[in-house]
Amino acid sequence: xxxxxxxxxxxRAGVSVATxxxxxxxxPATSADSRRRVDDAARELGFRPNAQARSLRKTRTNTIGxxxxxxxxPFFAEIAHTVEQSxxxxxxxxxxxxxxxxxxxxxxxxxxxVSQRVDGMIVAPQGDGSxxxxxxxxxxxxxxxxxxxxxxxxxxxxxxxxxxxxxDAARHLAELGHRRVxxxxxxxxxxxxxxxxxxxxxxxxxxxxxxxxxxxHQGDFQVASGVEGAELLLGLDEPPTAxxxxxxxxxxxxxxxxxxxxxxxxxxxxxxxxDDIDAFRLVSPALTVIAHDAARMGSLAxxxxxxxxxxxxxxxxxxxxxxVVRGSTGSPDPRRTS
Amino acid sequence: xxxxxxxxxxxRAGVSVATxxxxxxxxPATSADSRRRVDDAARELGFRPNAQARSLRKTRTNTIGxxxxxxxxPFFAEIAHTVEQSxxxxxxxxxxxxxxxxxxxxxxxxxxxVSQRVDGMIVAPQGDGSxxxxxxxxxxxxxxxxxxxxxxxxxxxxxxxxxxxxxDAARHLAELGHRRVxxxxxxxxxxxxxxxxxxxxxxxxxxxxxxxxxxxHQGDFQVASGVEGAELLLGLDEPPTAxxxxxxxxxxxxxxxxxxxxxxxxxxxxxxxxDDIDAFRLVSPALTVIAHDAARMGSLAxxxxxxxxxxxxxxxxxxxxxxVVRGSTGSPDPRRTS
DNA sequence: CGATTCCATGGAACCGATTACACGGAGAGT
DNA sequence: ACTCTCCGTGTAATCGGTTCCATGGAATCG
Numbered sequence: 163x164x165x166x167x168x169x170x171x172x173x174r175a176g177v178s179v180a181t182x183x184x185x186x187x188x189x190p191a192t193s194a195d196s197r198r199r200v201d202d203a204a205r206e207l208g209f210r211p212n213a214q215a216r217s218l219r220k221t222r223t224n225t226i227g228x229x230x231x232x233x234x235x236p237f238f239a240e241i242a243h244t245v246e247q248s249x250x251x252x253x254x255x256x257x258x259x260x261x262x263x264x265x266x267x268x269x270x271x272x273x274x275x276v277s278q279r280v281d282g283m284i285v286a287p288q289g290d291g292s293x294x295x296x297x298x299x300x301x302x303x304x305x306x307x308x309x310x311x312x313x314x315x316x317x318x319x320x321x322x323x324x325x326x327x328x329x330d331a332a333r334h335l336a337e338l339g340h341r342r343v344x345x346x347x348x349x350x351x352x353x354x355x356x357x358x359x360x361x362x363x364x365x366x367x368x369x370x371x372x373x374x375x376x377x378x379h380q381g382d383f384q385v386a387s388g389v390e391g392a393e394l395l396l397g398l399d400e401p402p403t404a405x406x407x408x409x410x411x412x413x414x415x416x417x418x419x420x421x422x423x424x425x426x427x428x429x430x431x432x433x434x435x436x437d438d439i440d441a442f443r444l445v446s447p448a449l450t451v452i453a454h455d456a457a458r459m460g461s462l463a464x465x466x467x468x469x470x471x472x473x474x475x476x477x478x479x480x481x482x483x484x485x486v487v488r489g490s491t492g493s494p495d496p497r498r499t500s
Numbered sequence: 501x502x503x504x505x506x507x508x509x510x511x512r513a514g515v516s517v518a519t520x521x522x523x524x525x526x527x528p529a530t531s532a533d534s535r536r537r538v539d540d541a542a543r544e545l546g547f548r549p550n551a552q553a554r555s556l557r558k559t560r561t562n563t564i565g566x567x568x569x570x571x572x573x574p575f576f577a578e579i580a581h582t583v584e585q586s587x588x589x590x591x592x593x594x595x596x597x598x599x600x601x602x603x604x605x606x607x608x609x610x611x612x613x614v615s616q617r618v619d620g621m622i623v624a625p626q627g628d629g630s631x632x633x634x635x636x637x638x639x640x641x642x643x644x645x646x647x648x649x650x651x652x653x654x655x656x657x658x659x660x661x662x663x664x665x666x667x668d669a670a671r672h673l674a675e676l677g678h679r680r681v682x683x684x685x686x687x688x689x690x691x692x693x694x695x696x697x698x699x700x701x702x703x704x705x706x707x708x709x710x711x712x713x714x715x716x717h718q719g720d721f722q723v724a725s726g727v728e729g730a731e732l733l734l735g736l737d738e739p740p741t742a743x744x745x746x747x748x749x750x751x752x753x754x755x756x757x758x759x760x761x762x763x764x765x766x767x768x769x770x771x772x773x774x775d776d777i778d779a780f781r782l783v784s785p786a787l788t789v790i791a792h793d794a795a796r797m798g799s800l801a802x803x804x805x806x807x808x809x810x811x812x813x814x815x816x817x818x819x820x821x822x823x824v825v826r827g828s829t830g831s832p833d834p835r836r837t838s
Numbered sequence: 839c840g841a842t843t844c845c846a847t848g849g850a851a852c853c854g855a856t857t858a859c860a861c862g863g864a865g866a867g868t
Numbered sequence: 869a870c871t872c873t874c875c876g877t878g879t880a881a882t883c884g885g886t887t888c889c890a891t892g893g894a895a896t897c898g
Contacts, residue, residue, distance in 0.1 A: 167884055178848045183886060191846060208635060213615040214552045214561070215884035218853045223552070233581050239572050246571075246598050250605075255612050258596040260584050267588075274593050277551040297546060385778065417782045440723065441779030444755045505854055516878045521856060529876060553854035556883045 166207045175203035186211065217279065225255045226467055227275035227283040231263050231310075231352075235383070235411055237437045237456050238286065241308060244460030245284055252468065254281075261288065263383055265351065269294035276303065282467045284308050288352045291315045304470040308463040311353045318470060320462045320479040324357040325364075327452040327483030328406070331434045332365030334450070334485060335404045338493050340432060342372045344402035346391035346412050349382045358408045358436075377402055381412050388415020396423065396431075403494035404432035410439050417445060432491040447489025454483045504545045513541035524549065555617065563593045564805055565613035565621040569601050569648075569690075569721070573749055575775045575794050576624065579646060582798030583622055590806065592619075599626065601721055603689065607632035614641065620805045622646050626690045629653045642808040646801040649691045656808060658800045658817040662695040663702075665790040665821030666744070669772045670703030672788070672823060673742045676831050678770060680710045682740035684729035684750050687720045696746045696774075715740055719750050726753020734761065734769075741832035742770035748777050755783060770829040785827025792821045 172182035177196050185192050185200040186209075203209075217223040228245050230238040246256045257280055259271035265288055272294040275283055282304035287295060291312040299305060299315065307319035335343055345362045348355030359378070366373055379394050381387030388407060392415060395402055407413040413435035420427055427433050428447040435442055438453035462479050469476045510520035515534050523530050523538035524547075541547075555561040566583050568576040584594045595618055597609035603626055610632040613621055620642035625633060629650040637643060637653065645657035673681055683700045686693030697716070704711055717732050719725030726745060730753060733740055745751040751773035758765055765771050766785040773780055776791035800817050807814045 165884090168886095169884080179885080180848060180850095180887080181846080184847090187886075189887095193846060196846080208639070210611070210614050210639075212556070212617060212884050214556045214617055215853090216886075218550070218552045218556055218855085218884080219886045221853085233571065233577050233584075234574070236572070236574070236577075239574075239577050243571050243598060247600070250608070255616075260581060262585070270588070273548070276548045278593075279550060279552055301546070301548075414778050414782065418778075421782060421784070421786075439779075440752050440756075441777075441782070444752065444759060444779070444783050446759070446784050448759075503854090506856095507854080517855085518857075518879080519877060522877090525856080527857095531876060534876080550854055553883090554856075556854080556885085557856045559883085 165212065166209045168209070168211070170207055171200060171203045171209050174207060175199040222281050223279050224253070225257055225278070225280045226464075227257045227259065227271075227278070227280040227285075229259045229261055229268065229271050229275065229283060229285040229287075231261045231268075231286050231288060231383070232411075233258075233260050235409070236439045236441075237309075237410055240456035241286070241460040241463075244457045245308075245464055248461045248464040252464070261286075263288070263349070265289040265293065272298050276301065282306070282471055284463045284467055286310050287312050288349070290351075304467060306463050306467045306470060306476075308459055309354060313353070318466055318476045318478050320459050320466060320481065321353075322454040322459065322481045323483050324354055325361040327436070327454065327485070328358050328361035329365055330483070330485040331406055331450075331452050332362065332369060332371075334487060334491065335406070335432060335434070336365075336369035336371070338404075338432065338491060340402075340404040340494050341370070342374070342377065342400065342402040342404075344377045344379070344391075344395040344405040346379050346381045346388055346395075346405065346407040346416060348408040348412075350380070352383070355383070355408065362406065381408070383409045383411060385411045385415045385418075388412030389419055390415070392416040392419035396420075396425065402431075404434070404491070406434045408436055410435060410437035410442070413437075413442070413449070413451075417449075427490050428492045430495045432494070434491060438486060443488070445490075450488045450491040451486050452483050453486050455481055503550065504547045506547070506549070508545055509538060509541045509547050512545060513537040560619050561617050562591070563595055563616065563618045564802075565595045565597065565609075565616070565618040565623075567597045567599055567606065567609050567613070567621060567623040567625075569599045569606075569624050569626060570749075571596075571598050573721070573747070574777045574779075575647075575748055578794035579624070579798040579801075582795045583646075583802055586799045586802040590802070599624075601626070601687070603627040603631065610636050614639065620644070620809055622801045622805055624648050625650050626687070628689070642805060644801050644805045644808060644814075646797055647692060651691070656804055656814045656816050658797050658804060658819065659691075660792040660797070660819045661821050662692055663699040665774070665792065665823070666696050666699035667703055668821070668823040669744055669788075669790050670700065670707060670709075672825060672829060673744070673770060673772070674703075674707035674709070676742075676770065676829060678740075678742040678832050679708070680712070680715065680738065680740040680742075682715045682717070682729075682733040682743040684717050684719045684726055684733075684743065684745040684754060686746040686750070688718070690721070693721070693746065700744065719746070721747045721749060723749045723753045723756075726750030727757055728753070730754040730757035734758075734763065740769075742772070742829070744772045746774055748773060748775035748780070751775075751780070751787070751789075755787075766827050766830045768833045770832070772829060776824060781826070783828075788826045788829040789824050790821050791824050793819055 172179045182200050185197050249256045261268035284306050286309045311319045347359045379391035435449045435451045438451045442449035510517045520538050523535050587594045599606035622644050624647045643655050649657045685697045717729035773787045773789045776789045780787035804814050
């Protein structure tokens with residue numbers, strides 16, 4: 163890993179390092195002659211500028227940090243992907259980190275990103291805004307929240323309209339005649355987990371659903387907790403006629419249990435998932451889902467962080483959710499409705 | 501984004517920068533007194549070492565680059581996830597990049613990683629080893645290939661036994677009585693795409709499958725090409741009785757078409773997918789798949805790059821694949837077998 | 839023709855850490 | 869008491885770029 167430095171290039175081109183630097187970074191005050199010679203020398207030597215050295219001197223690294231809660235979650239994978247592509251398109255690099263739905267690991271990642279001196283961050287946060295997150299913000303680091311927010315922390319964000327999503331789904335179930343609707347909740351350390359649960363509780367009141375507290379299982383946005391929730395809900399002496407799950411991985415868990423137990427989705431049990439993932443259209447019956455646009459979220463977040471970095475005003479965005487009705491929801495099973 | 505530097509810390513602690521540096525980086529030659537004072541000062545000021553400056557001086561960045569071909573592909577998402585977790589566990593940071601199945605973007609990412617002076621790279625490569633990849637290697641950058649390799653490029657790698665995977669699947673189909681087996685191939689710019697296609701061709705010969713060239717559709721490991729392939733194969737005047745798809749995204753595409761056309765999988769058409777993804781167990785019938793262990797691959801790759809960095813000998817690893825037989829494969833539809 | 843402007847260029851300072859080297863004081867050995 | 873070691877500390881060089889400032893030559897203008 164011997165490196166070619168700008169000094170080597172300057173020497174070969176027969177100019178000073180200052181001139182070499184100017185040519186290589188596109189400074190206008192350079193002669194055609196030295197431009198040619200420096201470019202040639204750089205190409206011949208295979209010169210790669212050292213980004214460390216460069217960003218040590220400039221204050222910008224031209225890199226933004228992206229902190230998602232789980233790359234294996236297709237929703238966040240999509241966000242990560244769009245963010246990277248949009249950033250790349252505007253010449254910025256991204257540093258992708260994974261909080262793994264753990265506040266400790268979130269802190270670790272934030273520390274890493276600060277050390278790397280990223281110009282800004284796009285974060286799907288969790289927790290109460292204490293720990294490293296608070297430090298990062300008091301440091302004056304430009305941050306944009308994506309998908310999730312933190313109460314009392316004033317940071318531009320692009321989120322989706324969780325309440326309406328759940329409300330639409332609940333109304334849909336109510337119209338089909340459901341009264342006992344199970345809910346697999348997301349972690350209450352996240353704004354999305356909280357908002358969706360509140361919306362569910364509102365719906366319970368609005369539509370006169372059975373308020374049995376055993377119908378709510380507290381999950382953590384991962385597959386295993388969906389499995390757990392489904393086991394508990396289906397194991398009740400009077401199981402729900404419909405289940406609503408608060409994210410895609412937990413929906414996977416519920417599906418898995420239904421398949422193992424041979425529960426017929428759509429007829430025996432109605433199921434509404436969150437996030438519209440390819441796979442949900444392929445199971446049969448296809449899943450009714452609350453869809454939101456991850457790609458749009460990602461690209462909006464990049465625009466937003468660019469505006470923040472350019473000191474331009476930003477307005478938080480709340481993207482709409484749509485209920486996509488497919489075969490997994492139907493009238494309650496008459497054998498089960500009491 | 502005003503920064504607290506080590507000079508500020510030293511001043512507050514009443515010591516020189518050298519002492520401060522020594523304390524903060526755990527150098528043994530420090531007195532208990534200055535240790536306490538520097539630690540206190542650093543904490544009070546919220547000091548964050550500038551990784552740029554540090555790695556400019558040391559030659560190591562303590563960061564490895566990870567270049568996968570598509571984060572949205574669950575297989576690579578899993579690899580990215582494990583790699584990040586294993587690296588983090590050993591105190592190394594990761595820079596995750598996405599080649600998006602494009603050689604140009606791969607070059608862009610490699611350039612970025614070199615500029616960032618990562619200590620080493622874990623790469624799922626594509627192409628013929630020209631372009632930036634060649635430069636990176638001649639630079640002496642430690643590289644480990646994961647999942648894919650490049651012919652004639654001698655780099656330690658952890659891959660899976662693609663040939664056996666396809667061979668097992670083909671034998672399974674042959675035993676069920678299939679003779680017209682469609683194949684949706686991966687891009688021939690990747691070793692996995694090539695190996696799997698060759699293995700399919702071998703199987704055609706071995707089992708006496710119909711060698712009709714129209715049974716092979718050249719895809720690119722993305723959903724859309726799976727859709728395309730399925731449309732073409734199912735549109736043949738004499739469609740295949742079974743289809744084998746060379747990766748999970750293309751398998752999704754095939755599934756989608758079957759669902760749209762109302763083709764009954766398992767009875768009307770047998771389908772074997774690649775990669776064992778949660779979703780494939782949930783479609784009905786559950787998919788017969790060629791499974792390989794992405795998590796193991798990721799953690800092995802990290803071990804391997806660590807060995808390379810420590811100048812220890814490494815032996816390439818080839819992980820086994822297993823055929824997981826589920827409901828999507830069955831005897832050929834008698835109406836279709838001529 | 840002399841004065842002024844403009845521009846390409848080189849020298850040197852600088853970003854924020856690490857570290858080689860020198861130094862001074864304390865403790866050990868004779 | 870004198871030397872030798874050892875240890876903690878400070879000064880300054882260094883990593884590889886960028887950029888301020890001064891300079892000299894050419895072009896422009898009155």
